[in-house]
Amino acid sequence: MKLSTKRSVTAYLFLALPLVFFLCVRLGPMLYMLAMSFTNWGLLRRTVKFIGFKNYEVLFTDPVFLQSLSNTARYAVFGAPIVILLSLGIALLLDSIPKGKGIYRLIYVLPYITPVVAVSWVWRWMYQPPPLGIIDGVLGALGLPAGEFLNSPTQALPSILAVNVWVEMGYCTIIFLAGLQTIPKEISEAAKIDGASDRQVLRRVTLPLLMPITFFLMVMEGIQFLRIFTQVYNMSMQATGGPLNSTKSAALYIYQKAFTNFEMARAASASAVLFVIIMVVTILQIRFFDKRVNY
Amino acid sequence: MKAHQRTRRWARALPAYIVLSLLAVIMLFPFVWMISSSLKDVTQIYQLKLFPERPTLDNYRYILFSTSTKFPHWFLNSLIVAVSTTVSVLFFDSLVGYTLAKFRFPGKKIIFLLIISTLMIPTEMLVIPWYAMIRAMKWVNTYWAIMFPGMISAFGVFLMRQFMSTIPDDLIDAARVDGLGELRIFLTVVLPLVAPALATLAIFNFIGNWNAFLWPLIAASKPAMFTLPVGLANFSGEAGSDWHYIMTGAAVAMAPLILVFLIFQKQIVKGIAMTGLKG
Numbered sequence: 001m002k003l004s005t006k007r008s009v010t011a012y013l014f015l016a017l018p019l020v021f022f023l024c025v026r027l028g029p030m031l032y033m034l035a036m037s038f039t040n041w042g043l044l045r046r047t048v049k050f051i052g053f054k055n056y057e058v059l060f061t062d063p064v065f066l067q068s069l070s071n072t073a074r075y076a077v078f079g080a081p082i083v084i085l086l087s088l089g090i091a092l093l094l095d096s097i098p099k100g101k102g103i104y105r106l107i108y109v110l111p112y113i114t115p116v117v118a119v120s121w122v123w124r125w126m127y128q129p130p131p132l133g134i135i136d137g138v139l140g141a142l143g144l145p146a147g148e149f150l151n152s153p154t155q156a157l158p159s160i161l162a163v164n165v166w167v168e169m170g171y172c173t174i175i176f177l178a179g180l181q182t183i184p185k186e187i188s189e190a191a192k193i194d195g196a197s198d199r200q201v202l203r204r205v206t207l208p209l210l211m212p213i214t215f216f217l218m219v220m221e222g223i224q225f226l227r228i229f230t231q232v233y234n235m236s237m238q239a240t241g242g243p244l245n246s247t248k249s250a251a252l253y254i255y256q257k258a259f260t261n262f263e264m265a266r267a268a269s270a271s272a273v274l275f276v277i278i279m280v281v282t283i284l285q286i287r288f289f290d291k292r293v294n295y
Numbered sequence: 296m297k298a299h300q301r302t303r304r305w306a307r308a309l310p311a312y313i314v315l316s317l318l319a320v321i322m323l324f325p326f327v328w329m330i331s332s333s334l335k336d337v338t339q340i341y342q343l344k345l346f347p348e349r350p351t352l353d354n355y356r357y358i359l360f361s362t363s364t365k366f367p368h369w370f371l372n373s374l375i376v377a378v379s380t381t382v383s384v385l386f387f388d389s390l391v392g393y394t395l396a397k398f399r400f401p402g403k404k405i406i407f408l409l410i411i412s413t414l415m416i417p418t419e420m421l422v423i424p425w426y427a428m429i430r431a432m433k434w435v436n437t438y439w440a441i442m443f444p445g446m447i448s449a450f451g452v453f454l455m456r457q458f459m460s461t462i463p464d465d466l467i468d469a470a471r472v473d474g475l476g477e478l479r480i481f482l483t484v485v486l487p488l489v490a491p492a493l494a495t496l497a498i499f500n501f502i503g504n505w506n507a508f509l510w511p512l513i514a515a516s517k518p519a520m521f522t523l524p525v526g527l528a529n530f531s532g533e534a535g536s537d538w539h540y541i542m543t544g545a546a547v548a549m550a551p552l553i554l555v556f557l558i559f560q561k562q563i564v565k566g567i568a569m570t571g572l573k574g
Contacts, residue, residue, distance in 0.1 A: 008400035010477045015406060018391045021447050026413035029424035036424075043430070090318065093311045098304055100312075106560055107319045110326065113556045113563065115506040117524035118545035121531050122329045125538050132538070134328055137343040166322070171567055178568030227417055230508045234528055251419045251509075258423050259513060271420045278417060 037269035043262050055269035065270060067245050068253040071157060072226055072274075075249060076281070079161050079225040083168045084217055088210070090169070091176030092202070105177065109170030116167065120234035123163045124150065127235075150235060153246040160235050160247055164228060172217050179213040180206070215289040219282055226278050227251055250274045326549075332542035340539045354543035365518055366547055369526035374551075375438055376511070376522055377504040380445040384500045385493055387447045392455025393485055397467060407456075414449045422513050429514060440514040441522065445504055451496050454570075458492040459485070495566040498559050505552060523548045 037055055039048045059065050090108065094101050111119060127149040130136040136146040149159045187209075188201045196204070229251035233239045240256070241248025254274065258267035332340060334350040342348075358366050395407050425444060434440040462485060470480045486493070511522040521529060527548050531541045556563060 004399070007398055011394050011398040011400040011403075014390050014394040014398075014477075014481075018387050018410075018447050018452075019406065021387075022410055022413055022449070025425075025444055025446075026416055026421070026449070027409070029421050029428070030416050032424045032427075033420055043427075090315070093315055097308045097311050097315070104315050104319060105564060107322050109564065109567070110553075110556070111322060113502060114326075114549045114552055115508075115524050115527075117506075117508055117528050118548040119325070121527070121541055121545050122325045125332065125542060126325060126328060128538075131343075132341055134343055166325075170322070174564055174567045175570075223417075227419060229419065230524075233508075234531075239528075239532065254419055254423075255509070255513075258426070264423060264427070267423055271423065275417065275420050279415070282415075 033268050034272055036265055037272045039265055041265040041268065043264055055265050056273075059266065059269050059273065064245055064248070065250075065253055068241070068248045068250050069273075069277075071241075071246070071248055072228070072250040072277075074157060075161055075164070075228050076222055076225040078158075079164055079168075079228075080218060080221040082161075083165050083172055083221050084214060086165070087169050087172035087217075088176055088214070090173045091180055092206075094173070094177055095180045101177070105170075105174060108173050111167045112170045116230040117234055119167060120163065120231050123159075124235050127159055150237075151243060153244045156236065156243060156247045160228075160231050163235070164225065164231055167231075168221060168224060172221065175213060175217060176210065179210055183209050211289070215285070218289070219285050222281055222285060223278055226274070226281065229255065250277075329542050329545055329549075332539060333546045335539055337537075337539060354539050355547070357540065358543045358547055364530065364544075365521070365526060366523075366530075366544065368519060369521050369523045370547070370551075372438070372441075372521060372526075373505055373523040376441050376445075377501050379438070380442050380504045381497050381500045383442075383446045384448050384451050385497055388451035388496065389455045389459070389486060389489065389493065390481060391447070391452045392457075393459045393481055395452070396456045396459035397462070397464070397485075410449050410452050414453070418444075418509055422510055425510070426513055436515055436517045436520045438520075441511050441520070444510060445500075445507070448500065451500065454496060455489070455492060458489045462488055491562075494559075495562050495569070498555065498562055499566055501555065502552060 036048075038050060038052060040051050040054075041048050094104055125132075126134050128136070129148065129151060130140060130146050133149075135149070139146055148155050150156050183206065188205055191201050191205050192198075228249045232241055232247050232249050232252050233255075236242050236247045241252045250270065251274065254267050254271045257263050257270060327345070331345055331347060333354050334352070335342075335347045336349070336351050336353060339347050339349065358364055360367075391410070395403060421444070429435050429440040434443075466484065466488075467480060470484045475484070506524060507522070508524045508528070511525045512528070515521050515525060518526070518529070527544050530544055534541050
């Protein structure tokens with residue numbers, strides 16, 4: 001056998017099991033899922049029939065699904081930019097201090113490392129109405145009106161969103177800070193010698209150089225917020241995305257359709273819709289930023 | 296003059312320190328409040344005091360040793376799942392990364408793209424077919440059902456391929472000339488060279504699997520098979536207003552991660568920064 005053939009055989013031996021894995025556990029199930037979204041598949045049904053776009057038609061006339069889509073949009077549209085702006089500000093502050101970066105960075109990233117389930121229940125405890133919740137306790141002590149937080153259809157979604165911002169901020173801060181540290185100090189110093197003010201250096205030098213990282217984080221956080229599930233499951237009453245479906249995300253809708261109602265095909269079509277949304281948003285962002293990111 | 300400049304630099308940074316410290320308090324407060332609440336008994340839990348008047352460890356005794364909770368069991372389940380998937384990911388991801396970085400063979404590019412493209416498939420899309428699969432295979436309520444989707448990670452393959460490409464070819468060729476088999480070269484020559492990357496991958500994989508919620512929630516229906524996050528969610532949902540128990544459970548679920556975090560903080564911060572910059 002030729003040497004190159006022998007090497008190829010070795011390569012395929014090494015890759016065999018992982019390839020089977022990726023085909024059977026990732027790509028295969030996804031295609032299966034797409035196919036099933038065009039049938040009347042259910043766990044209790046014996047025969048599966050092709051029914052065309054029927055599931056999608058029913059889905060888009062379901063007010064709960066539409067509500068879950070608009071909630072998901074709100075999580076992403078508000079959540080991702082807030083996380084990015086806050087962590088960019090924090091990273092700039094951290095970069096400016098002479099000592100102690102490490103310890104602050106460590107404190108900020110702690111929520112990102114801890115289990116979301118545990119964190120969600122801690123916040124749920126803090127969000128409790130008076131006299132139980134500490135947040136309302138503090139507001140009361142300051143003479144401010146108590147918030148209803150998770151019990152109010154208008155405040156519940158922002159309350160859950162805030163927790164996810166708190167979780168994701170440390171992650172983005174670390175990445176921004178790492179990015180800031182790759183910018184050579186000579187560039188900003190040269191600009192200053194040429195008479196640029198601190199603000200001009202920030203706007204004309206630092207921020208443009210951070211554009212690729214900002215873009216990467218926008219995509220990552222956008223996806224993160226579009227997929228929000230665990231927080232909503234653990235922070236809403238009876239884990240159903242209440243009150244009045246006001247916090248229900250698309251991912252939670254899919255979970256309930258599949259594992260509470262056992263309407264597998266309906267859930268399959270909903271997850272296909274979520275997948276398309278995630279892909280479209282990602283591609284749009286890449287296109288938008290491609291035009292603006294320039295070195 | 297020097298000292299003067301230094302004081303000015305600190306004075307200028309003072310507002311930044313104030314903002315950053317206030318923020319640090321906000322970031323840490325939920326953890327402090329959780330621990331404070333876990334040290335209060337049922338008569339004190341509703342008093343909004345940071346330091347409990349009569350701190351007690353009774354809640355921890357209840358969560359860890361009472362026969363009416365399964366926390367030690369869930370803890371063990373999480374450990375089994377997180378450790379097994381991490382060992383598997385370390386082996387397979389570095390093997391695939393090595394093969395893709397250092398071998399030349401037909402179809403290499405397609406295989407790489409195929410693996411990387413699976414990164415874009417969100418878990419939410421896969422849990423339903425996975426559930427159909429574990430029902431058909433009769434895997435429901437087994438460790439294998441919880442673990443199998445995490446046995447190999449596409450992200451890890453991507454990461455390891457990057458690291459493997461920095462290994463000089465001469466080193467591998469020299470080992471071949473010495474007559475070592477391909478698998479032995481991988482295990483004894485290549486792996487030790489990428490030990491730091493393996494450590495990073497191990498830490499992140501452990502954290503990810505320890506915290507995973509959606510799939511373990513679906514894969515296990517028997518309380519004895521819950522992982523810690525699923526057990527905690529279930530326990531808390533049923534505990535009603537027993538917030539002192541819920542906060543203690545949350546503290547127990549976090550403890551191992553805080554420990555991992557404190558030990559490996561440098562690698563974790565570096566690892567996050569690396570994934571961001573590579574992306």
